[in-house]
Amino acid sequence: MPRKSLLRSLGLLLMLTPGVSRGEGDGVSTGLTTELKSEVAAYSDTDAVSVFTPSVGANVRDVGSGWSAGGNYLIDIVSAASVDIVSTASGRWTEVRHAGGLHAGYKPYELGASLSGSVSREPDYLSLTGGLRIDWDLAKKTLTPAFAYAFTHDTAGRSGTPFSVYSLELDRHTFGTDVAFILDRETALNIGADVILEVGHQEKPYRYVPLFAPDVLQSVGPGASVAAVNQLRLPARISERMPTTRQRYAASVRLAQRLADSTLVVKERLYTDSWGLKASTTDLRMVFDLSPRWELWPELRAHFQSGVSFWRLAYVGNQASDGSFGVPALRTGDRELSPLVAGTAGAGLEWKLGGASDPTAFAVTLLAHVMATRYSEALFVEQRIGGFTALQAEAKF
Amino acid sequence: MLARIPLAVNLALRFTFFCFAVVAVAASAGCASVAAYQRERLADPTMNPSHGQSDALAHVRAVQEGALGGELGAASGCGCN
Numbered sequence: 001m002p003r004k005s006l007l008r009s010l011g012l013l014l015m016l017t018p019g020v021s022r023g024e025g026d027g028v029s030t031g032l033t034t035e036l037k038s039e040v041a042a043y044s045d046t047d048a049v050s051v052f053t054p055s056v057g058a059n060v061r062d063v064g065s066g067w068s069a070g071g072n073y074l075i076d077i078v079s080a081a082s083v084d085i086v087s088t089a090s091g092r093w094t095e096v097r098h099a100g101g102l103h104a105g106y107k108p109y110e111l112g113a114s115l116s117g118s119v120s121r122e123p124d125y126l127s128l129t130g131g132l133r134i135d136w137d138l139a140k141k142t143l144t145p146a147f148a149y150a151f152t153h154d155t156a157g158r159s160g161t162p163f164s165v166y167s168l169e170l171d172r173h174t175f176g177t178d179v180a181f182i183l184d185r186e187t188a189l190n191i192g193a194d195v196i197l198e199v200g201h202q203e204k205p206y207r208y209v210p211l212f213a214p215d216v217l218q219s220v221g222p223g224a225s226v227a228a229v230n231q232l233r234l235p236a237r238i239s240e241r242m243p244t245t246r247q248r249y250a251a252s253v254r255l256a257q258r259l260a261d262s263t264l265v266v267k268e269r270l271y272t273d274s275w276g277l278k279a280s281t282t283d284l285r286m287v288f289d290l291s292p293r294w295e296l297w298p299e300l301r302a303h304f305q306s307g308v309s310f311w312r313l314a315y316v317g318n319q320a321s322d323g324s325f326g327v328p329a330l331r332t333g334d335r336e337l338s339p340l341v342a343g344t345a346g347a348g349l350e351w352k353l354g355g356a357s358d359p360t361a362f363a364v365t366l367l368a369h370v371m372a373t374r375y376s377e378a379l380f381v382e383q384r385i386g387g388f389t390a391l392q393a394e395a396k397f
Numbered sequence: 398m399l400a401r402i403p404l405a406v407n408l409a410l411r412f413t414f415f416c417f418a419v420v421a422v423a424a425s426a427g428c429a430s431v432a433a434y435q436r437e438r439l440a441d442p443t444m445n446p447s448h449g450q451s452d453a454l455a456h457v458r459a460v461q462e463g464a465l466g467g468e469l470g471a472a473s474g475c476g477c478n
Contacts, residue, residue, distance in 0.1 A: 043453070074452060258439065
């Protein structure tokens with residue numbers, strides 16, 4: 001569907017949705033609130049990957065009784081001719097991912113629980129997730145610990161081949177907790193941690209790892225071109241092989257402070273896992289109230305990570321005298337497992353179009369981000385620049 | 398399959414212990430007493446972790462970064478009402 005038509009349709013949807021939460025007669029709200037959100041997002045980068053993502057979501061809450069329910073749906077239309085695809089002598093491909101989720105919660109008093117489930121489907125990938133979250137307000141709501149568990153089952157296959165014939169399975173258990181602290185009248189602090197256990201296969205069925213003889217290893221440098229790699233590599237290319245278990249640990253802290261006409265948000269995440277990858281991610285955002293109806297926020301994100309312990313710029317293959325071939329037991333071509341530095345600079349602009357009593361009842365938001373990633377030990381690509389834009393529309397009834 | 402269970406149980410037990418530790422530390426941390434009528438700024442939508450977020454952007458980041466988790470829950474933290 002053309003982008004303009006899609007935007008027009010989403011706008012019409014938002015305008016035509018009946019105000020089910022309106023009270024009778026006197027205009028006083030019954031406590032039922034319906035929120036609708038739509039987004040059209042686009043991403044493109046210098047590695048010839050582009051993604052177009054329209055999405056819709058809805059949420060209904062009854063503050064009086066404490067229940068809520070909602071759902072969301074999105075489509076990812078991915079078009080790629082990245083160097084990883086070109087290096088395997090494949091052409092450009094286009095793929096569509098459908099993802100949807102439902103959630104429902106009940107929190108009548110201090111203690112509340114919510115359930116969620118989601119599905120993500122591509123021609124060669126299926127991901128199913130179910131989760132439970134418990135929130136508990138303590139100390140007159142100045143302290144809110146929350147506990148969550150989610151289970152995800154992923155199935156990866158090859159396009160055109162049934163999962164019953166070929167598939168790689170991956171299970172993920174996520175245990176999470178976070179605590180929200182109210183520090184004073186304008187400052188909130190969140191501290192959280194996740195423990196994630198993954199069991200199964202994380203190899204990509206289409207990805208092959210080039211091997212090099214020991215005597216040419218010095219000639220293979222970061223960012224080596226497809227032509228150079230093809231000239232130097234051994235004829236055999238082998239599939240990825242990674243450990244079948246992975247334990248991930250992430251700890252986060254978020255500080256938000258609301259001042260007279262601005263909001264400062266700082267977030268830090270520290271991460272480590274059993275594959276040896278360590279990472280730090282820092283987010284900084286400052287929201288400025290330009291007027292009662294306009295908000296503008298610049299934001300920055302910096303991500304640093306080491307590589308996994310078995311990452312190599314170039315893997316060595318050894319041909320023995322008896323003709324047998326020795327290959328590394330663990331190997332991957334996924335450069336997101338390599339040492340990298342990534343920086344994002346972006347901005348958001350929100351226009352509140354609701355009535356005078358509640359300008360936020362209808363709002364339009366524009367997001368724009370530029371992302372740069374530097375790979376210090378990867379073949380084919382040393383740097384990637386990407387651009388992301390999104391237009392969101394939100395309505396409350 | 399059976400070989401997977403002990404590790405998962407082990408992690409679950411450790412996590413449960415960690416949760417109790419979190420609650421105990423949090424409960425003794427001594428948050429400021431802020432009455433409901435004093436929470437106007439805390440209730441501002443810009444204080445909510447979900448403000449200005451995009452699922453599509455989160456997906457792009459998840460694909461491009463090797464780290465996972467640590468997304469503080471959007472359901473808590475505003476401290477409003």
